[in-house]
Amino acid sequence: MKNTFLLLLAIAFSGLGCTAQISPANSKNNSNQINQQQQQTQTQTQNQNQYPYPGKQNAVYPGFSNNETDVVNAEDTVKIAAVKTPNEPNEADNIEVAILLDTSNSMDGLIDQAKSQLWKMVNELTLAKNERGVTPHIKIALYDYGNDRLSSKYGYIKQIAPLTADLDLISEKLFGLNTNGGEEYCGWVMRTSTDELEWSTDQRDLKMMFICGNEPFDQGPVNPKEQCKKTTQKGIIINTIFCGSYEEGVRTGWKDGADCGNGKYFNIEQNNQILHVDAPQDDEILRLNQELNSTYIAIGRDGISKKERQAMQDNNAGSYGKANATQRAISKSKAAYKNDDWDAVDAYESAPASIEKLAEDDLPSELKGKSKDEIKQYIETQSVKRKEIQVKINDLDTERRKYVAEKQAEMAKTGKNTLDEVMLKTIRDQGTKAGLNFE
Structure with missing residues (x-):
């Protein structure tokens, strides 16, 4: 490690136009030492090229973020990143939420609940503070799936809004949604939203996916369990919300989807009326x-x-x-x-x-x-x-x-979950686990 440090130091000085002086008495030893160090550096470069994560130029390896790591060509200097330790304060700068809504015929109630609770969810997110006492940047994405008006070529899936801080855009698009019959492919919409969205590459940021629907979770050509693993590799938590009875959601794979995605499984009654409390203020x-x-x-x-x-x-x-x-x-x-x-x-x-x-x-x-x-x-x-x-x-x-x-x-409890209740609870629970504090 010491030799590697000396070599990097020599490279740094040479880059600044400085020359390292080697005394004649030690020149032979130093020459051998530098040769050994160069071999070590070459071996390290080969190991990096063999690292099992694809896309070396833009890779984010476990424990690293793009803000901390520069991976350059083999002939250039490689900057070693500092690994985030468990004791390092959470400095999350982003909270990213993707909402995947089933808009097939039976989902009118779900869409109504989403429309009526968007701002309540946003307000809950704004209560989060990181260890510096700063509210992370909030971005929301919206997907529409399971609707016959959408292209079968793309799995009846459409990105309604990318991850964006433009909350008026999210509201506008949400209020523009309408239901229609279609095929609901949960695995496919998870794959599309995982790959299309520009998710943060910082492992400390909170990234959540909420997928809502009422058909079997494993419908369609994309295996949801396999996709689940790919999604979680990006640090994205998958939460599933089944519209129907708890037992039916378990039987049709929705709980398995949440378990695989390190998230939470909930069931809601999509046709329940949301309880709004008017206040003197x-x-x-x-x-x-x-x-x-x-x-x-x-x-x-x-x-x-x-x-x-x-x-x-x-x-x-x-x-x-x-x-x-x-x-x-x-x-x-x-x-x-x-x-x-x-x-x-x-x-x-x-x-x-x-x-x-x-x-x-x-x-x-x-x-x-x-x-x-x-x-x-x-x-x-x-x-x-x-x-x-x-x-x-x-x-x-x-x-x-x-x-x-x-x-x-x-007020008396109805005993039936609604979309706002399960999402707000999940946001708090997963945000707290990520090191965020809520006012």
């Missing part, structure tokens, strides 16, 4: 949400349409009642709700210089004809206003959570 939160919307400044080619989409998703959430609209408003007060691709305030906070590069045509009417300093001042004013509103909403949310928890404790 809701009216004020919804009023503040209108003020919050006024702080968004649409920029760029798609700015106006995306601001209109924001308002539409407010309406979609409200179509499931006041409590659900409130959950969305609360989500918009969190750091996870970010729109730097079309909102000047978020764009300025992400990259201040980007605002100066905007053409006159990319500016909204209220900023046209203004100087750069005037534009900057206007954006900063709106930013301060937004933060003040978000603080107020978060304070009200704290009060609201206490009220809702008390009311739910008073």
